[in-house]
Amino acid sequence: MTYPMDDVVASLNPVRDDDIPASDEAARTLLNAITTDTPPARRRRFRLAALAATAVAAATTTLIVLSGHDSGPLRSYANAAVQIDVTGKDAYEVEVKDAYADQREFREAFAKFGLDVRLSIVPVSPGEERRLIRIGPLHASDGDLPPGGVTGTSDTDLACPPDRGACPLRVRLGGPMFHLEGADVVLGRKARPGELYQDATPEPGDRPKSLHLTGRTVDQALADLDRRSLTWAFSLGQFKPDGSGGSWNAPANWRPAGDRRITGAWMRSSNSLGLLVTPQKGDPEPDPNN
Incomplete structure (x- = not known):
């Protein structure tokens, strides 16, 4: 049984199967390749290749966007415990927002600038709150400050709100020691009842x-x-x-x-x-x- 479409297709092909010599296998193979549709496996491979090319293009675009956000060296950083601002070469202004914060939060903030600083906030005797109690090298074996190791270190009183249990603290630190030997910085805070004063030492x-x-x-x-x-x-x-x-x-x-x-x-x-x-x-x- 035939359909009108078969007649149309046949009329377009003047070469019939019985016109091709049986021995000419190469010609028959060529004819089959021309008149046969693209195999499904080949179509799947094409779709996978197209998806892979799209993914590579997307990844390349992401890399370009991320690299475009590079704004140079870090100038300021803050977390819940402290804020640090770069004020010059080897110079930093440190504002302690929470004097009772975990020591690790202070170390984390300094590490953002590549600094090895241990900042301790300790209870001190009345009248010595919000003062720089001690500063020294963190890793030097003899405990002495290196020549030129600290410059311009000072402390600054900030307004203390009456409803705050711990007043904010600010200290300006400077010197190459913060990059080299590391620094041990101790600031004073108001002591709770019964807390030992860390600045109280025996004297006559x-x-x-x-x-x-x-x-x-x-x-x-x-x-x-x-x-x-x-x-x-x-x-x-x-x-x-x-x-x-x-x-x-x-x-x-x-x-x-x-x-x-x-x-x-x-x-x-x-x-x-x-x-x-x-x-x-x-x-x-x-x-x-x-």
């Missing part, structure tokens, strides 16, 4: 002078502190009139004989005092680990 005399404990016996001094509901801790050491000398902390709850004299007294927290006595034979020795 009373601090504040209103303590009136220097020169009294240990028994007299401790009786006075008991009446004030204050705790205490002893240090051993000796100082010369020019202030040179040294001291070390005695073990917790150690107390010397009651007739020995107090040579120095200082507030070590809001509710405790440090007391200094001159060392004698049999007293605790310095801890080699401290």
Whole structure:
């Protein structure tokens, strides 16, 4: 059975199958290739190649767009704890927004600029809040500042809102040490009740002078502190009139004989005092680990 379309196709092809010699296999193969549609497998390969070319073009476009956002060295960075701004060559202005933040947040911010800085915010005695307490090299073995290592380091008071538990802090840091040896920077904050002041160190005399404990016996001094509901801790050491000398902390709850004299007294927290006595034979020795 034939259809009109078969007749039309046949009329367009003057060469019929029985006109082709049976021995001419090459001609028959050529005719079959011409009159046969493109195989499905070939069409799938074509579609895959087209999709791959489209993906490559998209990836190339993305790379171009990303590279277009390169704006040069970082000039400012902030997280929830701190903001750092570059103010010049090896010069940075650091504003601490949260004095109680995790230390890792400060390290993260400095690392954004390629700086190795350990910033510590510690409780300090009244009147020393928001001050630069200490600065030194982070990795130097001798603990001394390298020549020209720090320049222009200063601190700046910021307005302290009355409803804030911790006032904001700002410090300006400068010097190549922040890129080389690294830096250990300590700033002061207001201490919570009972927190030990990190800037309180043994010295001769009373601090504040209103303590009136220097020169009294240990028994007299401790009786006075008991009446004030204050705790205490002893240090051993000796100082010369020019202030040179040294001291070390005695073990917790150690107390010397009651007739020995107090040579120095200082507030070590809001509710405790440090007391200094001159060392004698049999007293605790310095801890080699401290």
